[in-house]
Amino acid sequence: MSNSQMTPGIAAGRLSQDQLAQNFDDLHAPFAPHKAAVAADRCYFCYDAPCVTACPTDIDIPLFIRQIQTGTPEAAAKTILNQNILGGMCARVCPTETLCEQVCVREVSEGKPVEIGRLQRHATDTLMEAGIHPFSRAAPTGKTIAVVGAGPAGLSCAHRLAMHGHDVTLYDARPKPGGLNEFGIAAYKTTDDFAAREVDWLMQIGGITLNSGQALGRDLDLDSLQKDFDAVFLGVGLGGVNSLRAAGEERDGVSDAVSFIAELRQADDLSTLPVGRHVVVIGGGMTAVDAAVQSKLLGAEHVTIAYRRDRDAMSASRYEQDLAASHGVNIIFNAQPKEVHGNGAATEVEFEYTALVDGKLTGTGETFRVKADQVFKAIGQTLEDAPGAVKIEHGKIAVSGAGQTSLKGVWAGGDCATGGDDLTVTAVAEGRDAAEDIHTTLMG
Amino acid sequence: MADLTSTFVGIKSPNPFWLASAPPTDKEYNVRRAFEAGWGGVVWKTLGAEGPPVVNVNGPRYGAIYGADRRLLGLNNIELITDRPLQQNLREIKAVKRDYPDRAMVVSLMVPCEEEAWKAILPVVEETGADGIELNFGCPHGMSERGMGAAVGQVPEYIEMVARWCKQNTRMPVIVKLTPNITDIRKPAEAAKRGGADAVSLINTINSITSVNLDTMSPEPSIDGKGSHGGYCGPAVKPIALSMVSEIARHGETAGIPISGIGGVTTWRDAAEFMALGCGNVQVCTAVMTYGFKIVSEMVSGLSDWMDEKGHTSTADFIGSAVPNVTDWQYLNLNYVAKAKINQDSCISCGRCYAACEDTSHQAIAMSPDRTFSVIDAECVACNLCVDVCPVEDCITMEAMQPGETDPRTGKVVEKEYANWTTHPNNPGAVAAE
Numbered sequence: 081m082s083n084s085q086m087t088p089g090i091a092a093g094r095l096s097q098d099q100l101a102q103n104f105d106d107l108h109a110p111f112a113p114h115k116a117a118v119a120a121d122r123c124y125f126c127y128d129a130p131c132v133t134a135c136p137t138d139i140d141i142p143l144f145i146r147q148i149q150t151g152t153p154e155a156a157a158k159t160i161l162n163q164n165i166l167g168g169m170c171a172r173v174c175p176t177e178t179l180c181e182q183v184c185v186r187e188v189s190e191g192k193p194v195e196i197g198r199l200q201r202h203a204t205d206t207l208m209e210a211g212i213h214p215f216s217r218a219a220p221t222g223k224t225i226a227v228v229g230a231g232p233a234g235l236s237c238a239h240r241l242a243m244h245g246h247d248v249t250l251y252d253a254r255p256k257p258g259g260l261n262e263f264g265i266a267a268y269k270t271t272d273d274f275a276a277r278e279v280d281w282l283m284q285i286g287g288i289t290l291n292s293g294q295a296l297g298r299d300l301d302l303d304s305l306q307k308d309f310d311a312v313f314l315g316v317g318l319g320g321v322n323s324l325r326a327a328g329e330e331r332d333g334v335s336d337a338v339s340f341i342a343e344l345r346q347a348d349d350l351s352t353l354p355v356g357r358h359v360v361v362i363g364g365g366m367t368a369v370d371a372a373v374q375s376k377l378l379g380a381e382h383v384t385i386a387y388r389r390d391r392d393a394m395s396a397s398r399y400e401q402d403l404a405a406s407h408g409v410n411i412i413f414n415a416q417p418k419e420v421h422g423n424g425a426a427t428e429v430e431f432e433y434t435a436l437v438d439g440k441l442t443g444t445g446e447t448f449r450v451k452a453d454q455v456f457k458a459i460g461q462t463l464e465d466a467p468g469a470v471k472i473e474h475g476k477i478a479v480s481g482a483g484q485t486s487l488k489g490v491w492a493g494g495d496c497a498t499g500g501d502d503l504t505v506t507a508v509a510e511g512r513d514a515a516e517d518i519h520t521t522l523m524g
Numbered sequence: 525m526a527d528l529t530s531t532f533v534g535i536k537s538p539n540p541f542w543l544a545s546a547p548p549t550d551k552e553y554n555v556r557r558a559f560e561a562g563w564g565g566v567v568w569k570t571l572g573a574e575g576p577p578v579v580n581v582n583g584p585r586y587g588a589i590y591g592a593d594r595r596l597l598g599l600n601n602i603e604l605i606t607d608r609p610l611q612q613n614l615r616e617i618k619a620v621k622r623d624y625p626d627r628a629m630v631v632s633l634m635v636p637c638e639e640e641a642w643k644a645i646l647p648v649v650e651e652t653g654a655d656g657i658e659l660n661f662g663c664p665h666g667m668s669e670r671g672m673g674a675a676v677g678q679v680p681e682y683i684e685m686v687a688r689w690c691k692q693n694t695r696m697p698v699i700v701k702l703t704p705n706i707t708d709i710r711k712p713a714e715a716a717k718r719g720g721a722d723a724v725s726l727i728n729t730i731n732s733i734t735s736v737n738l739d740t741m742s743p744e745p746s747i748d749g750k751g752s753h754g755g756y757c758g759p760a761v762k763p764i765a766l767s768m769v770s771e772i773a774r775h776g777e778t779a780g781i782p783i784s785g786i787g788g789v790t791t792w793r794d795a796a797e798f799m800a801l802g803c804g805n806v807q808v809c810t811a812v813m814t815y816g817f818k819i820v821s822e823m824v825s826g827l828s829d830w831m832d833e834k835g836h837t838s839t840a841d842f843i844g845s846a847v848p849n850v851t852d853w854q855y856l857n858l859n860y861v862a863k864a865k866i867n868q869d870s871c872i873s874c875g876r877c878y879a880a881c882e883d884t885s886h887q888a889i890a891m892s893p894d895r896t897f898s899v900i901d902a903e904c905v906a907c908n909l910c911v912d913v914c915p916v917e918d919c920i921t922m923e924a925m926q927p928g929e930t931d932p933r934t935g936k937v938v939e940k941e942y943a944n945w946t947t948h949p950n951n952p953g954a955v956a957a958e
Contacts, residue, residue, distance in 0.1 A: 121592035124915050127875030130895065189872040189916070 231259020
């Protein structure tokens, strides 16, 4: 194959295998023990620490760092996993710069936080590499629970329920478990098939039966689940993608960023994955950044992210924006798509500049065009195939308390439910808390 | 620039920073490097009597205690005195002294507690042109099992006897190096003085086991699964050394005897503190074993700048300046009242002061929901723990209350007059205030 970054249109193999391997290597190399010790030494062991308050799963961060410092990373891992069974993945993908590390007193005072995320990874990697699963099941309760969706919320819920002695049947629409951990996160954040390894490790608890390829609304219905099980947890995520509402959206070369990311994550050989010479990503979240950076890493010559609002409104953190910029991605703010131009296949996207007028985003009338062989839509996902019986609010399953839906005996959590920040870590917290609530409800 | 020239028991050196008798001064190569780096003098590593030299272990000689970021805070060693032939050491001492006449060359000695042994070694040392001798009565490991080192230093009568033999048999000034492994440091210092010693140097190392290997159950440093106590030194021992130095400096029987300060001296500031407590100079070891000889440049510039800032033109200007301020607890002013004060601008809200005070002290720090920490004067006893645990220097300070103000903790008006325990009504042995 003799393609290069300059090859017109959408083409595979723009970079050599070596270059691709280097590009998709770990974003942050794991800490060697000495580096972990030095990083751990910086923690002040704050009282009622702000980092713990900022963590959606309330991990006792000063405690686990002290455990690393005293040479017991396995104990540190247990402290983490007690609160967050997907602590390994969260250590890789959490936007720590807007959570624990943002409020670290050393970030506030010196502009350099304790590297909590990397320390968490050090601890959880050490434990998982030793093949240890530090939890065991309580005596069987005889209760059965259906967990629909084997993403972060479902996995977290299933593990906690299994730990309490319940029998869990875990369903997922896709052929593999893991949800967005497996299909929806940039490859360089979770290398070496970590998502799958983490699920295997989690399943060691026992008491969880996985049924893959079973989708709610296609293969499963809520009524039957309610009849067959003592409780149901819905963690189905958001399967749909918002449309651009711009002319030419149907042209070849226009697709969903989430599909691109999933395809990339599942590719055995990245050199066979086609990518445009000119790529335009429309949107302002983590998905937009993940798609844009990975396009660049695959060998796209020019990659542009266009976002309709200003920088501050962008849901991708400043850290993520800088990551994109450092990879050569151009970010254009205050630009909304008007039309995808081309003759069959996309060749350009026409944008109109926007401004806030009386608090309302309005086109200014000034337009410009950006070359685009490939256009990725990353403007948010929507709930698909929600069971009709359950109450929906703002496009999501309405929940109150610890994930209780409008239906008795049905709980929900993760991206498909109201509340939360659409983060892996909040999904884990919601799954865990729903499990505790289910346990309390069933056991009276 | 201040004059750092030092004269200690008649021995001149361009600055008061000497290297202590230890591995850094075991041979010509090291000592030449030290002098090139700018050290004012050395105490050559302890020589033993003529004959087959001692042997050292062939495994680890050192063990360490670390602070954050593996900063070495304490070092222990089980090395013995020089394990090289006496004649070779003497040749090297002579050669180095010849090439560096302006530097202090003191030779540490340790021979059996017999007058003949001392009579034999003193002339050959004198022949090298060395400026003085230091009697190693402090080495706490190995040699002490053979009746030397700390075994002598722990018996004041032996100290007096050996010091006297040396004074009678050499023209060189005699410095007696004291072991801290005793109950009252004043006793061996008195003995040295009675024996006619020109000075004392302290502290030698402290009996120590740095750690235990929890897999092998061997103390560290471990030699084939066994460990022996070693001598502890480094920044961790400085407070012990300062206290012992001050005891000798302010004790009636020993006041005025020249002291060479040893024990965790790492920076110019440490050196200045030892000297303020009465030391004519200092000796350094662990700091150079950790960072190399170059640190003397910082010590020279730091001491010089500080002396300039304070208007001191020679080290004599401040040597002993802090001695009058070392007193017994019973004479501390009980009418002095202070309160902790937290500077909110520099506070980083870690809450360590709160945890320390709330859990282990006087519940005198309040924490607001937005993590503002403030002192409750009505509870604060000014213990200083919050200051000590705060990671930000000068964020928490102790502010003295002024006479006439009312202490909200006791409800009493702060008195202007000094009053101590000796006259306090709660003291059953109180004497009436004059």
